[in-house]
Amino acid sequence: MKKLVLTAAAATLGLGIAFTPTPVLADHHEAGEMEKLDQTWYRVNLVKFEAGNRKRIGEIIDMYEAANKASGVDSPVVIHMNTGPWDMMVFFRMKHGIESMGWKTNPEGEKWWAAFKEIAGGEEEANKIEAEWDSYVLREESHIAHRHPVEDE
Known part of the structure; x- marks a missing residue:
């Protein structure tokens, strides 16, 4: 039995080297x-x-938006939820x-923080x-997502 296992292991070692795909080919990409x-x-x-705290939250969001404009940083897309467990989604x-x-560090984040400090x-x-904003947040999740371009755009 031991000989059979060793013989099988030796055979697969030889085959493994010959048939090991390169990482590029393994991901269905051509070399290059x-x-x-x-x-x-x-x-x-x-x-x-x-x-x-809706009123004060809105005031802070207005300050954040002013910092976006002052720094030239893109404003996020804010979606207010009507159903489900979340009050807001921010992209x-x-x-x-x-x-x-x-x-x-992020260059846009640094520009934004400089503008926000001035506004504040x-x-x-x-x-x-x-810290006040954080005190109003009961819970928060952060995710990473992507969007494919629409061909008609």
Whole structure:
């Protein structure tokens, strides 16, 4: 029995080397330069707020929007939910694609934070507003998603 197992192992070692596909071919790609898909990437935040703070939440969102405009950063798409467990979905376009996930700092984020600090009246006040916002959030989930271009566009 031992001889049979060893013989089978030796045979498969020889075959394994001859038939091992290269990583490029294993992914059904031809050898050569890889081509990226045309996709737009988003960070999607799902937010559930504590009850009773709608007016102040709206005021903070207005400040965030002012910081978007002042910094030149794209405003997110905000969807207010009428059903389900979430109050809001916010789609932040990842300007630099999925590669943005690997950055320690983000140039757009830095520009936005500088504008927000100015609107808030300084870094200390901006941090207080961020903490206030966080106090209104009951729970939040963040996801990564992408969109394929529409051919008619």
